[in-house]
Amino acid sequence: MEIREVFALNLKALRQAKGMSQEELAHLADIDRTYISSLERSIYNASIDVVDRLANALEVEAADLLKKPAAGRKARLAKKMALGQ
Amino acid sequence: MEIREVFALNLKALRQAKGMSQEELAHLADIDRTYISSLERSIYNASIDVVDRLANALEVEAADLLKKPAAGRKARLAKKMALGQ
């Protein structure tokens, strides 16, 4: 799975979780409306600056937008083990 | 603190932690040595594709390279609480 797809999915999921339209998010992050649409369809490799601005608008960490969606029991265990390091 | 600085610091720190030279990392990630040098000096806003390639070469998650360096006891507690969600 390409990193841009991970980012696209996280972006769309988080935006919808906040009940925001692409246009509202675009305005908050000061990014073009059509560009956000493109990002959610994995058209472009966003720069980390854009990732950061979107993260701020969505009130999350920039790193959260690049995290691979790993849910379930196994993933939680892996997370716990990562902490133990 | 700009996101590109966070990235630059994480990149340099992780690379040195692995005992790698810029040239070695460049070869592993298939990126030019001088470009890695530029990234470590916060010259560019890297794309998430580059971040991902460097993360793979350093054997970490792409998200880890964008994490703000928050070490110490307080940070670990915060991490634990984040897990509790």
Next chain:
DNA sequence: TTGTGACTTAGAGTCCGTT
């Protein structure tokens, strides 16, 4: 081993639309 300037080009990012 790394920093830096000069350079080219591919693609990120913007702005106008229509469907």
Next chain:
DNA sequence: CAACGGACTCTAAGTCACA
């Protein structure tokens, strides 16, 4: 409200010579 197109600008991406 979102997908999608064309045309544009600017910067990241990538290479090289040299300190």
